[in-house]
Structures are given as structure tokens and as C-alpha cells.
């Protein structure tokens with residue numbers, strides 16, 4: 526059974542139908558990449574899944590209808606890291622934020638030992654120990670992007686939604702973050718949905734992909750089947766060389782705009 530399944534999903538922004546007719550499923554331990562051109566509806570789709578935009582159709586989490594869950598339960602089960610790197614004004618340190626996140630945002634005078642342990646483990650996992658006593662205002666955009674992932678993961682969600690999680694990261698950190706996301710997804714048996722513009726990162730780290738065009742799905746399946754030369758030409762208007770590379774991955778090299 527899929528951990529996350531979506532059937533006939535529509536997402537509206539006000540009166541605008543940003544997404545329509547999306548059906549897909551993500552198994553426990555797998556990563557789905559949401560792909561498509563600017564304005565295709567990728568962010569709207571993940572915001573709909575996160576409960577931040579009104580949806581039609583069905584979203585099921587471990588077989589249960591998501592609409593039946595209250596907002597607190599929903600946010601406990603679904604971790605969401607938004608697009609862009611927000612300027613957080615809170616004068617709280619990364620460590621405090623990691624404790625607060627585990628408590629559903631509620632302040633507690635004394636954090637349980639388990640929460641302290643988990644916050645430490647998350648700092649270690651993401652290599653964020655040197656930043657533990659800093660506030661987000663005292664960090665770079667890329668560092669804040671790593672912290673945003675830590676804040677989502679520390680709550681141990683069943684579904685992780687990431688909107689362009691590597692947009693502010695250098696080459697090494699792009700790989701570091703996505704390796705970590707994939708390993709954590711497998712190990713925790715989560716379902717991860719990530720919007721990615723970098724098709725090479727998608728072929729390397731996603732198991733499956735969903736390509737959107739003008740709000741509608743045009744292809745879904747194993748990532749290698751979705752990212753073919755013909756489809757890239759049609760969707761992006763770019764002729765690409767799609768090569769098999771070491772590790773069984775594919776590399777996509779853009780040759781020319783068509």
C-alpha cells in the first residue's frame with residue numbers, strides 16, 4: 526500500500542485553478558520529484574498537499590483520508606519546507622527552534638530529555654552543530670535552508686514535502702542535503718515529495734517523477750522514464766543529451782533551445 530496517495534487532485538489559488546487531475550502515489554521509503562516549467566503548478570501542488578491551499582479530490586495518508594484529520598494532526602504527520610529562504614525574525618537559536626518544533630510550536634520551560642537528544646541528533650546529522658547557538662538572522666541563505674530541513678525532520682513526519690530544497694545550496698551541499706533526504710526517507714519509511722528544477726538532481730535522487738504542464742500531469746512514472754529527450758524537448762523546448770552515467774543514473778546536458 527502507498528503511504529501517500531492522491532486521486533484526481535485539484536488545487537485552487539483564489540479562483541484560479543492552479544492544479545487539476547493529479548493522481549499519484551508514493552510508497553514508504555520513496556522520493557517523488559515534481560517537475561515542470563515555471564508556473565506549471567508545482568508549488569501549488571505541494572501547498573495543496575500541505576493543507577495550505579484548498580483542494581478537491583482525495584489525499585490519503587496510510588490509507589486514511591487527510592481531510593478527516595485536524596490541522597494539528599495533519600501538521601504532525603506532514604513536514605513542509607517552503608520555497609525560498611525565509612528571513613526568520615525570531616530571536617531564537619537553532620537549538621531552541623529544534624525544541625520548539627518538536628513541541629508543535631508551544632513553549633515549554635523544561636524540554637524532555639528525549640527532545641534534547643533528538644535536537645542534538647538532528648544537528649549532528651545535518652552538520653549544523655557550529656550553528657546551534659545562532660539565530661537564523663545570523664546565518665547565510667544556504668545555512669537557513671539546511672536548518673529549515675532540520676526543523677521539518679525533527680518532528681519525524683510521515684510525509685516530507687520539499688519545495689526547491691537546494692535552491693540556495695552550493696554543489697556539495699546540494700548533494701549532502703539530497704543524500705540525507707533520501708537516506709532518511711528510506712530509513713524512516715517516509716514518503717518524500719520534492720519540487721526540483723535541477724533535472725540532474727531529480728534523476729539522481731528521486732525514485733519516481735511527476736511532470737506538470739499548465740497545472741495538469743503529463744507524465745508520471747520512474748524518473749528515467751519521465752526524463753526522456755523527447756519529453757524534455759516538448760516540455761522545456763530544449764534539446765538535451767540524456768546520457769547513462771556511473772551508478773546507473775542519467776545525466777542531462779542541454780544542447781540547444783529549440
Ligand SMILES: Nc1ncnc2c1ncn2[C@@H]1O[C@H](COP(=O)(O)OP(=O)(O)OP(=O)(O)O)[C@@H](O)[C@H]1O
Pocket residue numbers: 538539541543561562563564565566567568569570
Ligand atoms: N496568488 C495567485 N493568484 C493567481 N494565480 C497565481 C497566484 N500565485 C500563483 N499563481 C499562478 O499559478 C500558477 C502555478 O504557480 P506555482 O507557483 O504553483 O508554479 P510553479 O510550478 O511552482 O512555478 P515556479 O517553478 O516558477 O516556482 C502560475 O501560473 C501562477 O502564475
